[in-house]
Amino acid sequence: MRIASRLLVGLTSVALIACSTATEQSLLRQFFAASRLRDTTALKNIATVVFEPTTQGIVTSFEIIDVVPHRSGGGLMSKDVSISAPVKLPSGQTALKRLVVTMQRSEGDWIVTAVKDAPSVPASPSPPRS
Numbered sequence: 001m002r003i004a005s006r007l008l009v010g011l012t013s014v015a016l017i018a019c020s021t022a023t024e025q026s027l028l029r030q031f032f033a034a035s036r037l038r039d040t041t042a043l044k045n046i047a048t049v050v051f052e053p054t055t056q057g058i059v060t061s062f063e064i065i066d067v068v069p070h071r072s073g074g075g076l077m078s079k080d081v082s083i084s085a086p087v088k089l090p091s092g093q094t095a096l097k098r099l100v101v102t103m104q105r106s107e108g109d110w111i112v113t114a115v116k117d118a119p120s121v122p123a124s125p126s127p128p129r130s
Helices: 001-037 040-046
Strands: 062-073 076-089 094-105 111-117
Touching: 001 040, 001 076, 001 094, 001 111, 076 111
Parallel strands: none
Antiparallel strands: 062 076, 076 094, 094 111
């Protein structure tokens, strides 16, 4: 009986995680497609910012790494979505970047409100050599 209930809890957790990233995946796909085309008409419905192709580059695919929800007063909700994406830079080169996309919702749908490079993780110091 215990194994069955643990299996049910595990499967439910996996299903909830998969469903939670579907919203972010869909919105980010729309956001990067509209940004790539500089489609400000489409962007105004889903974002307050643009991922500018002439300065920041072009994202055609990405992988969601982490979603961190935040709650604040007044019914405003936000979350930071960390992604890993190959970005075609204005120079023509492609670089694998980690980005943090902030999404916000007050009453209606989620919108993208910020995109920034993920903070770099400092290298751990080497142990002293004897």
